[in-house]
Amino acid sequence: MRARRDRAGRPSEVVEIDDAPDPSASEAGRSVRLNKLLAEYGIASRRGADELIASGKVTVDGEPSTELGRKVDPSRQRVEIDGFVLRPKSARRRYYVLNKPAGVVCTNDAGETRPRAVDLVTDPRKGRIYTVGRLDEASLGLILLTNDGEFANRIMHPRYGVRKTYLVKVRGEIDDAALGKVREGVHLSEGKTGGARILVERRGRDHSLLTVTIHEGMNRELRRTFAKVGYKVLELRRTRIGPLTDRGLKTGRWRELEESEVAALLSGSDAPPPPRRGRAQRRPYASGGVKARRGRRPG
DSSP states (O other), X not given: XXXXXXXXXXXXXXXXXXXXXXXXXXXTTSOEEHHHHHHHTTSSOHHHXXXXXXXXXXXXXTEEOOOXXXXXXXXXXXXXXXXXXXXXXXXXXXXXXXXXXXXXXXXXXXXXXXXXXXXXXXXXTOOSOEESSOOOTTOEEXXXXXXXXXXXXXHHOGGGOOOEEEEEXXXXXXXXHHHHHHHHOOEETTEEOOOOEEEEEEEOXXXXXXXXXXXXXXTTHXXXXXXXXXXXXXXXXXXXXXXXXXXXXXXXXEEEOOHHHHHHHHHTOOSOOSOOOSOOBOOOOOOOSOOOOOSOOXX
8 A cells, every 4th residue: 555645755654554465464474575575565566665765664573674675574573654553454456457448547546546457346345446557647548457456567677478459449530651660669758658569450541540569658658659640649549458458348347357367367368267157347437438349359
């Protein structure tokens, strides 16, 4: 659970970590790397945790801990970040997939006035969950939510190659040269994109419809990538994450993942897991945007 901060970025209150995965349940009496512990609470990726540690924001038993690679016993030692004590209680790890409508934002900010993705998951057992990565407010489609920080970091990291597929509508009749640049990768402020697999569904004078698959997730990557080659994205819907597709999950609905689906995501496999049990949960929500096609999909 992330510490709450005010608008200036200062800690605003003490927060008890009462709904995060409990590393002490599996690591009782054993040492674990401090950066791994922070990642398990979803505070930061391991690299981000190293930066927090190096900056002196993490203390162990009341003393600043700036040593990278340090191990702690979470069942016996007091770990704090910016003065916030991590007081874990046992909680089951939860994994959900939501078909996000347009107009919904991917944030846990309690002061947010717009609809939040985390609030559309109405499971009373969910505890504190957060989105795995983001879809911008105008975009639709699949988004994962969890309370498992290690799972979230693994799914988001391009090293593990979890592919994500989108139906993208761009303005105008896109030409082959522009498609070639997107396939090869373009330079954005964070660096060069990893390229994309593109299937042209339709090309017309007013707009073109494309199925695009990527394995990384820079901020607003596809919108910025197509803008870089001269085409504005009009609508964008994520239709697939690894082996998970939006088939049977209407916009605004969510469901809990099966263990086999979590395992398939962690393995990086795009092969569909065994058939699921149960049905998607209903969550009425007015939405619009790109209608998901049921045609070919890149593998």
